[in-house]
Amino acid sequence: MSDAARTGDLEAALRAVVPALDAHLAAPATGTASGADASWRPLLDTPVPQLGAGDVETLRVLAETVVPDAMRMTAPGFLGWITTGSTVVPAVARLVATLAGTQRYLGHTTGLLESVALRWLAETCQLPPEMEGVFSSSGSVANLLAIGAARQRAYTRLGHDVARDGVRDVPPGRIYASVEVHHCVLKAAAVLGLGRDAVALLPVDGSQRVDLSAVRAALSADARTGVVPVAVLGIAGTTNTGAIDDLDGLADLAQEFGTWLHVDGAYGLFGRLDPRLEARYTGVDRADSVVVDAHKWLCVPTGIGATFLRDRAALGQTFTSDPSDYLEGAFEEAGDTSWATSPWEAMGPPFHDWTLDLSAPARGLVVWSALHEIGVEGLRARIVRDNDYARSLAELVRADPCLELLAEPELSICCFRYRAHGLDEATLDALNRDIVRRLHGSTPYVPSPTLVDGHYAIRPCFINPRTEQRDVSALAATVRRLGDALVAGAG
Ligand SMILES: Cc1ncc(COP(=O)(O)O)c(C=O)c1O
Incomplete structure (x- = not known):
C-alpha cells in the first residue's frame, strides 16, 4: 500500500475521489439518506483507529461513503437558507x-x-x-x-x-x-x-x-x-x-x-x-x-x-x-x-x-x-439572473389562486405559501410545513422555510449558480401539486 500522506501522490489521490465528486455534482438535491435510516452513519461514527487505515482505504471511504451521502447543496434545486455549493474554480483554488x-x-x-x-x-x-x-x-x-x-x-x-x-x-x-x-x-x-x-x-x-x-x-x-x-x-x-x-x-x-x-x-x-x-x-x-x-x-x-x-x-x-x-x-x-x-x-x-x-x-x-474567472460582469449577470428568478417566481405565485406571495422580492429571495379557501392560519401553517417536508423528502427542490409576519413561508433563496429558470417554474408547480394533494387528502 502506498502512503500518499508521506509521498504526496496528489494526482493519485485526486483520481480516487474526482469521479465521486463529478457524480455528486450531477445528482439532484434529494435522495440522500438521513436520520435513523442513514446507512453511512455506522460506517463513519467509529472509535478512533489506533492503526491508520492508509491512504487507499481512506480515499475509498471518502469516494464511496462521504461524497455520495453528503448534502447536495450544489444541485440546481437546492435553494435553502443563503448557502450553496462552490463553483469549480474556487473549489480548486x-x-x-x-x-x-x-x-x-x-x-x-x-x-x-x-x-x-x-x-x-x-x-x-x-x-x-x-x-x-x-x-x-x-x-x-x-x-x-x-x-x-x-x-x-x-x-x-x-x-x-x-x-x-x-x-x-x-x-x-x-x-x-x-x-x-x-x-x-x-x-x-x-x-x-x-x-x-x-x-x-x-x-x-x-x-x-x-x-x-x-x-x-x-x-x-x-x-x-x-x-x-x-x-x-x-x-x-x-x-x-x-x-x-x-x-x-x-x-x-x-x-x-x-x-x-x-x-x-x-x-x-x-x-x-x-x-x-x-x-x-x-x-x-x-x-x-x-x-x-x-x-x-x-x-x-x-x-x-x-x-x-x-x-x-x-x-x-x-x-x-x-x-x-x-x-x-x-x-x-x-x-x-x-x-x-x-x-x-x-x-x-x-x-x-x-x-x-x-x-x-x-x-x-x-x-x-x-x-478572476468571471469578472465583475460575470458576477453581475449572476446577480441579475438570480433576482429575476425571485421575480419570476413571484409572478407565478401571483398568477395562481392557490399560491400567495408573503413578501415582495427585493433581492433573490421569494417568500410564498400554498393556500386554500376556508383554511385558518394555523391549518395553513401546518399545511405549508408539510409541503416543505415533502419537498425535502421526495423532490429535487429544497427551499428552506421561515416566518413572514408570523406566517409559515416557503422561502427559496436564489444564489445557486447551477439553478435554471426551469427549476424556478418547477418549484412553483411542485408546491401547487403537493398542496392540492394534501388538501384533497391524498398526500
Ligand atoms: C444578513 C446576514 N448576516 C450575517 C449572516 C451570518 O453569516 P455566516 O453564516 O457566514 O456566519 C447571514 C447568514 O445567512 C446573513 O444572512
Whole structure:
C-alpha cells in the first residue's frame, strides 16, 4: 500500500475521489439518506483507529461513503437558507490555497492575493476607496469584528479603552437594528461584553425595512438616560426576505446622534451590481463598516467573510495582540515587502491584528480566483439572473389562486405559501410545513422555510449558480401539486 500522506501522490489521490465528486455534482438535491435510516452513519461514527487505515482505504471511504451521502447543496434545486455549493474554480483554488501557501501572512503570492482580493471585492461592491478590509471565516465573525471596532470607538470617545480594561465601570451600550437582524449580531454583542440585550430589536415597516422613526425614538430615549450608542446597523439584504433597509436614512441618524453606521451586507451587498437596485444602496458609502460574505453570492467554498472599514486601524485598536517574540520578534511587519530577500522575512499586512485568528487559510486566493474567472460582469449577470428568478417566481405565485406571495422580492429571495379557501392560519401553517417536508423528502427542490409576519413561508433563496429558470417554474408547480394533494387528502 502506498502512503500518499508521506509521498504526496496528489494526482493519485485526486483520481480516487474526482469521479465521486463529478457524480455528486450531477445528482439532484434529494435522495440522500438521513436520520435513523442513514446507512453511512455506522460506517463513519467509529472509535478512533489506533492503526491508520492508509491512504487507499481512506480515499475509498471518502469516494464511496462521504461524497455520495453528503448534502447536495450544489444541485440546481437546492435553494435553502443563503448557502450553496462552490463553483469549480474556487473549489480548486481552495485546494491550491491549502497546499501552496497555506497561510495568508507571508510575503508571497498567496499573501499578496489576500490584499488584492480585498481590493477587488471592495471595487466590485463599489465601496469608497478609503475602505480597507480583512477576511474572516464567516459573516458572523465579519460582523463581530465590525461591531467590536464600533464598540471600541464609542467607548474611546468617553475615555475608556475597553479592549484593554474590559467592559466594566462604563455606561451600557446599545446597537440599533431591526427585528430582522441576523442573530449573529446578538451573539457578537454577547461576546463583546455588551450583552445580547444591548441589541435594540426595532420594528420593520410593511416592506420588512427597519422603521426609521423607531430607530430615532430609541436613540433619543437612550441619549436621555446615558446609554452609549455603539452602532446603528443597517441590513443590506435581510436573511428572511432580502429586504434592504433605508441605509441613507440610517446614515442620517447615525450622523445626527454621533454614532457608527454598520451595514450588514453579508448576503445582499453584491445585489448592488443589479442596476435596477442601485438606488436602494444609497448610504452604503457613508458607513463606517460594511460586511460581505464571499461564501454566499460569490459562490466560493464556505468559510470566507469580509469586513471593510473606513478606518481599518480601528480594528487594530480592538483586536491587536501584544507583540510576541515568535512573531513580531522574528518577522518584519511592513506594507512594502519588496526589500525582503526571502518570503520568510516579511509578514506583509498584519491581518492577524485586525481579526481573531492568527493562523488562517489564504482566503484571498480563493476570492481572487472567483473574480478572476468571471469578472465583475460575470458576477453581475449572476446577480441579475438570480433576482429575476425571485421575480419570476413571484409572478407565478401571483398568477395562481392557490399560491400567495408573503413578501415582495427585493433581492433573490421569494417568500410564498400554498393556500386554500376556508383554511385558518394555523391549518395553513401546518399545511405549508408539510409541503416543505415533502419537498425535502421526495423532490429535487429544497427551499428552506421561515416566518413572514408570523406566517409559515416557503422561502427559496436564489444564489445557486447551477439553478435554471426551469427549476424556478418547477418549484412553483411542485408546491401547487403537493398542496392540492394534501388538501384533497391524498398526500
Ligand atoms: C444578513 C446576514 N448576516 C450575517 C449572516 C451570518 O453569516 P455566516 O453564516 O457566514 O456566519 C447571514 C447568514 O445567512 C446573513 O444572512
